[in-house]
Amino acid sequence: MTHRFALRVYYEDTDLAGIVYYANYLKFIERARSEWVRDLGVDQTRLxxxxxxxxxxxxxxxxxxxxARFDDLLEVETDLxxxxPARLILDQRVLRGxxxxxxARVTLVALGEAGRPVRLPTELCELAAPR
Incomplete structure (x- = not known):
């Protein structure tokens, strides 16, 4: 199931040419991933x-x-x-219309308190798994 996250391009997102600075796309897809996890019902703060x-x-x-340019209305689509048990791979797209x-294709892992990789939480795997 595709998750959708809407956002608008603000002046601060652009460079001198008036287009979205390349690194800001990574911020956009990060926000969308956070909302995807939240919409799955996973509370990252509690986790x-x-x-x-x-x-x-x-x-x-x-x-x-x-x-993308200043004031564009964009949508980020996220698909699993x-x-x-060790990773999530997501396909994400930023669209204008x-x-x-x-x-982007993004690989996510879970880290424990020591900063070392751990298995993904079972509840996340169950919630994210295609039905």
Whole structure:
């Protein structure tokens, strides 16, 4: 199931040319991932407080296709590509209307209190798994 997250491009998101600075796309997709996890019903603050688990980006493969500009209304689509006990792989796209401006494949892992990889929380795997 595709998760959708709407956002608007603000002046602070742009560079001198008036287009979205390339690193800000990573912020956009991060916000969308946080909302995706929240919408699944996972409370990341509680997960960290009670079990010492946080999520970290392990890998990002990104394609910058077309520029977004100041005041554009964008939508970030997030789809689960793969889930294992050790990682989540998500496909994310930033669109303006029907036009894809940016796409990325993001690999997420869970880290424990010592900063070392741990298994993904079972409840996340169950909630995220395709039905």
């Amino acid at each position: 960290k407080a009670e079990r010492g688990i946080v999520f970290a980006v392990r890998r990002v493969e990104a394609d910058y296709l077309l520029p 590509a793969q889930i294992t 029907e036009t894809v401006l940016f796409s």
